[in-house]
Amino acid sequence: xxxxxxxxxxxxxxxxxxxxxxxxxxxxxxxxxxxxxxxxxxxxxxxxxxxxxxxxxxxxxxxxxxxxxxxxxxxxxxxxxxxxxxxxxxxxxxxxxxxxxxxxxxxxxxxxxxxxxxxxxxxxxxxxxxxxxxxxxxxxxxxxxxxxxxxxxxxxxxxxxxxxxxxxxxxxxxxxxxxxxxxxxxxxxxxxxxxxxxxxxxxxxxxxxxxxxxxxxxxxxxxxxxxxxxxxxxxxxxxxxxxxxxxxx
Amino acid sequence: xxxxxxxxxxxxxxxxxxxxxxxxxxxxxxxxxxxxxxxxxxxxxxxxxxxxxxxxxxxxxxxxxxxxxxxxxxxxxxxxxxxxxxxxxxxxxxxxxxxxxxxxxxxxxxxxxxxxxxxxxxxxxxxxxxxxxxxxxxxxxxxxxxxxxxxxxxxxxxxxxxxxxxxxxxxxxxxxxxxxxxxxxxxxxxxxxxxxxxxxxxxx
Numbered sequence: 001x002x003x004x005x006x007x008x009x010x011x012x013x014x015x016x017x018x019x020x021x022x023x024x025x026x027x028x029x030x031x032x033x034x035x036x037x038x039x040x041x042x043x044x045x046x047x048x049x050x051x052x053x054x055x056x057x058x059x060x061x062x063x064x065x066x067x068x069x070x071x072x073x074x075x076x077x078x079x080x081x082x083x084x085x086x087x088x089x090x091x092x093x094x095x096x097x098x099x100x101x102x103x104x105x106x107x108x109x110x111x112x113x114x115x116x117x118x119x120x121x122x123x124x125x126x127x128x129x130x131x132x133x134x135x136x137x138x139x140x141x142x143x144x145x146x147x148x149x150x151x152x153x154x155x156x157x158x159x160x161x162x163x164x165x166x167x168x169x170x171x172x173x174x175x176x177x178x179x180x181x182x183x184x185x186x187x188x189x190x191x192x193x194x195x196x197x198x199x200x201x202x203x204x205x206x207x208x209x210x211x212x213x214x215x216x217x218x219x220x221x222x223x224x225x226x227x228x229x230x231x232x233x234x235x236x237x238x239x240x241x242x243x244x245x246x247x248x249x
Numbered sequence: 250x251x252x253x254x255x256x257x258x259x260x261x262x263x264x265x266x267x268x269x270x271x272x273x274x275x276x277x278x279x280x281x282x283x284x285x286x287x288x289x290x291x292x293x294x295x296x297x298x299x300x301x302x303x304x305x306x307x308x309x310x311x312x313x314x315x316x317x318x319x320x321x322x323x324x325x326x327x328x329x330x331x332x333x334x335x336x337x338x339x340x341x342x343x344x345x346x347x348x349x350x351x352x353x354x355x356x357x358x359x360x361x362x363x364x365x366x367x368x369x370x371x372x373x374x375x376x377x378x379x380x381x382x383x384x385x386x387x388x389x390x391x392x393x394x395x396x397x398x399x400x401x402x403x404x405x406x407x408x409x410x411x412x413x414x415x416x417x418x419x420x421x422x423x424x425x426x427x428x429x430x431x432x433x434x435x436x437x438x439x440x441x442x443x444x445x446x447x448x449x450x451x452x453x
Contacts, residue, residue, distance in 0.1 A: 032391030107272025
């Protein structure tokens with residue numbers, strides 16, 4: 001947690017999730033969801049202390065190259081092959097406030113669309129200098145950044161000729177377990193985005209657009225790496241002015 | 250026109266996909282040398298207070314087939330009922346207990362497993378006490394948004410009978426889907442994503 005300000009940690013209950021904005025569980029265009037989607041209604045519950053609280057990780061867990069996917073798996077003096085990019089942005093909550101000190105984890109395919117995973121059988125080659133994972137913790141302003149290579153598109157066994165758009169997976173913690181989120185970042189201008197059944201699980205076009213990172217020319221480093229900006233919004237917290245005090249009962 | 254509320258929309262969830270292990274548990278899937286150890290593999294140490302238990306289980310899809318590519322995270326109070334979180338205002342949790350664990354389901358037998366301690370009771374909003382429970386969060390290929398559920402303990406029947414969350418389950422035969430099996434210190438919690446045995450999942 002940031003101790004930049006002297007304000008007390010926030011302990012309010014999270015805003016209810018807008019489940020019409022998120023993808024529903026059952027999305028048959030994405031075939032695996034058919035048997036992995038609950039059919040019964042979710043049991044709704046205003047957050048308790050079990051959801052308001054959550055794990056927070058200190059910077060001590062981070063290694064020097066954790067946010068550099070170009071080098072964190074590469075042999076000494078070598079680097080991953082592909083388009084060098086910087087991905088950065090802020091983690092905010094729904095009230096627009098920065099969320100400091102939260103762990104983000106990223107994973108992705110290499111420049112050819114090949115994942116380093118034993119279940120992956122795509123014929124594109126493994127890059128011996130690319131692992132595909134990284135992590136970072138947001139600073140006091142909620143900002144994070146990492147360096148990587150732009151992932152390639154890859155085919156997957158869903159429809160006969162389905163291909164995933166280039167994407168980077170994100171896992172974000174927040175400050176409460178109810179904020180836990182996994183999502184995918186896409187790249188501005190990729191025509192594959194609008195053909196993808198996984199993207200298409202999200203019903204609202206505006207929600208999909210929230211997953212598309214624009215090219216950030218201002219932060220592009222000349223002769224080195226282009227930049228993409230990807231801001232992430234986690235659930236906001238209610239103010240606690242008129243809440244029952246959890247600790248006081 | 251009225252003033253605008255000005256809230257942002259939450260970033261929409263997407264599936265974790267089949268290669269979630271690369272990002273969350275790289276050592277587990279053979280990507281060594283990037284992180285010393287996978288996060289969440291160890292919740293306790295020699296000094297952790299409380300009763301040592303093992304929590305293990307499997308996840309089944311709507312055709313009763315094992316889900317072998319999921320990642321399960323758990324979050325729980327320490328043995329005194331305190332959470333190891335900055336938002337915990339009632340006291341300081343056991344510094345030798347993380348409260349959080351992460352485990353992939355095995356590619357061979359689909360089992361996930363945690364070495365932890367039995368959690369103490371924590372208060373509900375109105376001051377009633379909830380029964381001891383562990384919160385689970387499940388992600389996998391085919392799951393568009395992470396599924397929250399809770400595991401309760403079969404040897405806490407009295408507490409379970411007054412638990413505010415369990416009391417809200419209208420179809421009483423479904424309460425059993427949130428109560429683990431037990432053999433000594435080993436609790437077994439199987440999750441059914443869909444169908445007749447479907448686990449109660451939470452919108453929290």
